[in-house]
Amino acid sequence: MxxxxxxxxxxxxxxxxxxxxxxxxxxxxxxxxxxxxxxxxxxxxxxxxxxxxxxxxxxxxxxxxxGFVNTHSHLAMTLVRGYADDLPLKEWLEKRIWPVERQHMNRDTVRLGTELAIAEQLLAGITTTTDMYFFGDEVAAALETVGMRGMVTEPLIDFPTPRCATPEEAMDKQRELIEAYRDNPLIFPSIAAHSPYSVCAANLVKEAELAEEYDVPLQIHLSETRWEVDQLISEKGSSPIAYLADLGVLGERTIAAHCVHVSPADIEILAANEVGVSHNPISNLKLASGVSPAATMIEAGVKLGLGTDGTASNNTLDLLRDAQLMTLLQKVITGNATALPARTAIEIITRLGAHVLGLEDRxxxxxxxxxxxxxxxxxxxxxxxxxxxxxxxxxxxxxxxxxxxxxxxxxxxxxxxxxQTMDLESIQARTKEFATSLAG
Ligand SMILES: [Zn+2]
The missing domain is CATH 2.30.40.10 (Urease, subunit C, domain 1)
Structure with missing residues (x-):
């Protein structure tokens, strides 16, 4: 039969x-x-x-x-795509992005920007994304409604955000998000501390403890600019990576975005602690942060995935474009045309990206x-x-x-x-209205 x-x-x-x-x-x-x-x-x-x-x-x-796996982004920043270009990271953040966020980012605008980001990513072949933006519960709801897979959080930083007045409030919101989504098949809650230069040691440790308590990933920006590395060395006497390792913050749950300015000793620490690195080549180029030694990190055994970062510093959520640029950049900085070959580039945006997020079994x-x-x-x-x-x-x-x-x-x-599951035209129309109000 x-x-x-x-x-x-x-x-x-x-x-x-x-x-x-x-x-x-x-x-x-x-x-x-x-x-x-x-x-x-x-x-x-x-x-x-x-x-x-x-x-x-x-x-x-x-x-x-x-589908492609985007390991680092700030989804709702689609609303400020092209709003502040041609500036270095610190000035870009402090003078342009943070003031706009304080004034204009609320639950409704985050929902709108996230929905646009979801459409843009799906149309670019991304099926799993990672968000580090405010109103994580709204981001989760947007992803779930459309049917996209994603990692969400409520980022902690040592000053008031559009969502949270204090770091303690961010921690409470992180707990709530984890409790609500820990068993969800599409939404993966995580902890996120903005960076070693914007979060104090005590809060960094608390965040790592929360990630351990709930067994969820800990997102953080790490060694993104030369300024950050110099700052940490002058303040703490060690590189940002060594500093986090000394605090006990780094581990297999860590998703470290950028890792551009890393020494051979830093790379050893990342590999030994099984840290997942989210390499964001286009964002690093646009903000003139530098080129991460991604091929060298892979050779040293570091888990490496690829991220678009937010659209204010890319300016698209087009992971394939990042992958193509990644392989070309690694060839030119190593002077070796065989560095980071085609197949590895595609593995990085699929299987290896999933590994960085701890989702390799899914x-x-x-x-x-x-x-x-x-x-x-x-x-x-x-x-x-x-x-x-x-x-x-x-x-x-x-x-x-x-x-x-x-x-x-x-x-x-x-x-x-x-x-198939959202009205993209209406989202685009509402985004244009937002942009008109921001520009005016
Ligand atoms: Zn980022």
């Missing part, structure tokens, strides 16, 4: 890249989705035979791979049993002809606008570049 299988969706016809270690591309492949998870991966003909009545999502002339590969977060990237364009190696194509030629379909937890959120 011919055994029939019941699946919810069968994505068929493209070249499948599972992104498992050593995976080989499967031409004319298919991915079966059942109950929001990957049920099977294999040649199209074989899977169609197993489930002839399954709902089929056509992906001919596409690459089918896991997303990052198209492995049976994992969440069905997958994207189909069209290979019909002139710039996609020919393709000798799909990894090379993704790392050096593909565009995020080639993303056709996007599924998160088996749910189709983007079909043929159209958002």
């Amino acid at each position: 011919n055994e029939r299988t019941t699946w919810d969706t069968l994505v068929v016809g493209g070249t499948v890249l599972t992104m498992e270690p050593e995976c080989e591309p499967i031409p004319n492949g298919a991915v079966a989705v059942s109950d929001g998870r990957i049920a099977a991966v294999g040649p199209c003909e074989q899977l169609l035979e197993q489930a002839p009545t399954c709902e089929v999502l056509e992906a001919t002339d596409s690459l089918i791979l896991p 997303v990052g590969t198209l492995s049976p049993g994992l969440e069905a977060d997958l994207i189909c990237i069209s290979t019909k364009g002139a710039h996609a002809t020919p393709i000798y190696d799909p990894f090379s194509h993704l790392a050096f030629a593909a565009r995020s606008a080639d993303v056709r379909h996007v599924l998160v937890a088996g749910k189709l959120l983007v079909r043929d570049r159209t958002m």
Whole structure:
């Protein structure tokens, strides 16, 4: 007797890249989705035979791979995209960004900016994101409503934020967020302390203790600028990384954004403590912070993922663009054209990014049993002809606008570049109204 299988969706016809270690591309492949998870991966003909009545999502002339994982961002900052450019980090933050945030960022505007960020990311193939912005519960609600996966928090900093008057209040909000979302399949709560220069030692330690108590990640900006490193060395006598290590703050739960100015000793500390580094190359270029030695960190055994950072310092949430620039930059700063090759770049925005967030058992590969977060990237364009190696194509030629379909937890959120679970036009119209009020 011919055994029939019941699946919810069968994505068929493209070249499948599972992104498992050593995976080989499967031409004319298919991915079966059942109950929001990957049920099977294999040649199209074989899977169609197993489930002839399954709902089929056509992906001919596409690459089918896991959705991208953005390991660092400030989502609602889409509202200030292009509002303050061509400034160094400290001046940019203190004179332009923080004053606007104090005046204009509230629950409603954070929701609006986050919704825009969700659409922008999904349309760029990002299925898991990481947020470090205020009103974390609103961010979580926005993600959940649309159906996108994401890590959320309520960031702590030693001065009043648009949400919290004191660091203690931020800690309370972090606890509430964790209690509310700790068992949610889409939303992953986390702790976030802004940076070693904006949070005192006592609060840094308390934050690390909270992360340990709840067994959730701890996000922090770390060694982003030369100014920060010089400041910590003059105040504390050690580099920001050594300082956090001495406080006992660094560990496998840490997601350290940037790590641009790192010494060989710092890299050893990051590797020994199993810290996850979120490399943000475009933001670091735009604010003239520098170029992180990402390839050297990977060689030293540091877990490394990629982040867009917020759109005020990028100015897009286009992780593929960051990945492409990352590999080119690593080649030029090492003087070695073999540094950070194409396949590694794509691993960094899929499987390795998931590892940085501690989500490697859920997303990052198209492995049976994992969440069905997958994207189909069209290979019909002139710039996609020919393709000798799909990894090379993704790392050096593909565009995020080639993303056709996007599924998160088996749910189709983007079909043929159209958002299925939100009204993007109305969000864009409201964002333009916000921008008009800000500019006026
Ligand atoms: Zn950041």
